[in-house]
Amino acid sequence: DSVFAHLVRAPEDPILGVTVAYNKDPSPVKLNLGVGAYRTEEGKPLVLNVVRRVEQQLLNDKNRNKEYLPIVGLADFNKLSAKLIFGADSPAIQENRVTTVQCLSGTGSLRVGGEFLAKHYHQRTVYLPHPTWGNHPKVFTLAGLSVKTYRYYAPATRGLDFQGLMYDIGSAPSGSVVLLHACAHNPTGVDPTPEQWEQIRQLIRSKALLPFFDSAYQGFASGNLDADAQPVRLFAADGGEMLVAQSYAKNMGLYGERVGALSIVCKSADVASRVESQLKLVIRPMYSSPPIHGASIVAAILKDRDLYNEWTIELKAMADRIISMRQQLFDALRARGTPGDWSHIIKQIGMFTFTGLNPEQVAFITKEYHIYMTSDGRISMAGLSANTVPHLADAIHAAVT
Ligand code: PMP
Secondary structure (H helix, E strand, C coil): CCCCCCCCCCCCCCCHHHHHHHHHCCCCCCEECCCCCCCCCCCCCCCCHHHHHHHHHHHHCCCCCCCCCCCCCCHHHHHHHHHHHHCCCCHHHHCCCEEEEEECHHHHHHHHHHHHHHHHCCCCEEEEEECCCCCHHHHHHHHCCEEEEEECEECCCCEECHHHHHHHHHCCCCCCEEEEECCCCCCCCCCCCHHHHHHHHHHHHHCCCEEEEEECCCCCCCCCHHHHHHHHHHHHHCCCCEEEEEECCCCCCCHHHCCEEEEEECCCHHHHHHHHHHHHHHHHHHHCCCCCHHHHHHHHHHHCHHHHHHHHHHHHHHHHHHHHHHHHHHHHHHHHCCCCCCCHHHHCCCCEEECCCCHHHHHHHHHHHCEECCCCCEEEHHHCCCCCHHHHHHHHHHHHC
């Protein structure tokens, strides 16, 4: 008998499992709104033109090899990633107080940051918004932190529970880590206003909490890289310490290349360099060093003004298509006279709409209309097109009437 005979079958991942179910459905009208990946108007994955061009250049460059990267990754990539999120004129960068290490996309950056904190930080509790991206609790628990939540979403308004958030963060023990979605909160699509961010910042600093930003959608929310980085820059500007996990999965469409970065802002250059030395000890036994290809693409784009501009145009086009899908879905529900206030569809931002559909309604929509989404009613707006909006609107209408 197998030495693994005692294993029970593990359930599918709640998010990735949606695609597994979708793939099994033979219906020609089936629609996958579960996966958080951009799709074109034709429903196809998109490789940005600027990425294709850079890949061609990399391929033609005979001086390139496939040697190992250093433990912390590609130096240019790290420098440029910090600049992208903190801003070109960031004092923290100029004062060498930021250490940035290339990691395996957003998830790997969160994990390395979590492991580092569990090993070296005096407070082992991280507060996550409720709800949050389903992988957050697992990443931080397995990193060795203890996970608690703060209120974030108010179902009644389908907006931010700002009072609940301030109360819960304000009640966290001094020093606790607070995870914040930099923009385009997943799954709710609900972000604090600039004024609310400032109040959150003051509260976090006054209670000596440690902010850990998850920036998986810079540029994807508003279409503007600087605008989407504002919350991170607001915290960096006060000189306090913080962590930031960046992902290039969405904003450069580099999902499978697994390219991201972890930055830790410190009080001095000396501390930052010691932090980096310890990050290496976290990374080395985990995967030794990160992959070279995706980071080379990102570095090439970030360091060349023309390529960078081309990127921002393609990025804005993706963001704009998503925003237009929001409007089209909202209009389609209004046209059908679907009961309820659906204005949250156009108010929420980023890749997802938190529809407010309950698990029974979601199950009904999947069974009767072959439309797939996570059971919390989250739909990826990037998976919609002008062709499929009417089908979804019909489904939602039928589910709520
Ligand atoms: N954080 C959030 C909030 C996300 O939505 C995602 C992607 N779904 C990630 C992190 C990590 O994605 P990746 O590891 O592909 O960069």
